[in-house]
Amino acid sequence: MPSRRTIETAVALACRAPSLYNSQPWRWVLGSQDLSLFSDPDRILPATDAFGRQMVLSCGAALNHLRYAFASLRWTSVIDRLPHSQGRQCLATIGLAPAQDVSDTDDRMATAITRRRTERLPMDPPGRWDQTFAQVTELAAQSGTHLEDIGEHGRPALEAMSRRLSGLRRADPVYQAELRWWAGHSLYPEGIPAEALPAARHRTVAVEREFPPGNVTSDTGNEDDRAAILLLSTPSDSRLDWVRCGEALSAVLLACTDRGLATCTVTHLTESGAVRTALRELSDGDGLPQVLVRVGRSTRPAPTTAVSRRPLSEILFRE
Ligand SMILES: Cc1cc2nc3c(=O)[nH]c(=O)nc-3n(C[C@H](O)[C@H](O)[C@H](O)COP(=O)(O)O)c2cc1C
Structure with a gap:
């Protein structure tokens, strides 16, 4: 397994993922062999998302962010989605192995994680x-x-x-x-x-x-x-x-x-x-x-500050 610091860095980047109303409905549990992603039903939004569909979608986005984050840190993720053994809220277990080679794309995607913001103003058409x-x-x-x-x-x-x-x-x-x-x-x-x-x-x-x-x-x-x-x-x-x-x-x-x-x-x-x-x-x-x-294309300079996320202490736990 990667060091604790590597895992914390990757999970922090993963949590830059978008989520419905920035509800961040995820919990990560670190075991001795893998990391697990759980949805957090306490963060469901009943009037907007009664069945938790967007809660799970948000967690899926965090899962892919995590894969790019680990890849940029030279670790390959082996993802098992909806593993039966771990209960309904467990959406994935992620096994990790040192990466043989890292593509330029992985690095670019990890950089994009830190730059992405939701833009709600009108936009100009995308070029190319x-x-x-x-x-x-x-x-x-x-x-x-x-x-x-x-x-x-x-x-x-x-x-x-x-x-x-x-x-x-x-x-x-x-x-x-x-x-x-x-x-x-x-x-x-x-x-x-x-x-x-x-x-x-x-x-x-x-x-x-x-x-x-x-x-x-x-x-x-x-x-x-x-x-x-x-x-x-x-x-x-x-x-x-x-x-x-x-x-x-x-x-x-x-x-x-x-x-x-x-x-x-x-x-x-x-x-x-x-x-x-x-x-x-x-x-x-x-x-x-x-x-x-x-x-x-945005019609204004990119915002420098990002929308906040919950601290790791509230979302990353040891088994
Ligand atoms: C499943 C899902 C649904 C979302 N729905 C909307 C939406 O309807 N309108 C909107 O402006 N943003 C929507 N968002 C974006 C979130 O509001 C945004 O990701 C969150 O506020 C964090 O801000 P950031 O993306 O700038 O980091 C959605 C995101 C997800 C993952």
Whole structure:
């Protein structure tokens, strides 16, 4: 096994992964032979994610971040997903072996982990998109996930669905209470601080979730979102699909970051059964829609500070 310090470094990098409302619903347990990843059901968001689908997706993203982090530290991860012996909350055990050789890509992806931020302002279109799209489609496929670009033909329908759903949710006090508990302030190293949310004077991007107003502004005055809109879908809706889709999400976000692009994960549209069905009809595949990702060029300088994460003492334990 790697030294304690190496493990702590890799787990800290893995926890830079995105998660629903920055809830960080994961726990890592270090054994003598391997490291295990558990979902933390105390961090489920009942009004937004009643079945824990996005909790598991978030953990899947952390799992792929961990693999890149260990690779950059010269360790190869051998991942066993949903091992039967460890109970329902155990999503993976990770065995580790010294790496024979390390690719330049692993190093670049680990660097992208520290640079990636969720960008919620409108974006300009991504440059050299064909190359990037081919790369991220291949990365998603490696995790058994279908990826497609639905921005061009689907944007008007997506915007209409999003407006309708946002209207319904404005009138849902339970959803609003949960959202406001997690977003718009920074009392704890979790949730989404005002520094990561668009200021009130910006119109919410039409396909984006409506958050309480924050402090983020852009001087360009550009309110038209021209980002590509990607949809990640899975063959079925099993826990394994969710873990693997989370891994695909991590790979897609980091590859785009590595290419200098801004990204935003968007999931409110897949939280409503009816909207999810409509999304499925918009899609060219027959998979189950899980996550949308906006990808484009940011219209402001990259934020220097990252959104906080919980300390290792709260998420990494010895067996
Ligand atoms: C499963 C999942 C769902 C998410 N849904 C949304 C969303 O609907 N809208 C949004 O702006 N961000 C969404 N995010 C991004 C998180 O809010 C973000 O990762 C978290 O606040 C941490 O910030 P960071 O990504 O800048 O590190 C989602 C992330 C995940 C993994």
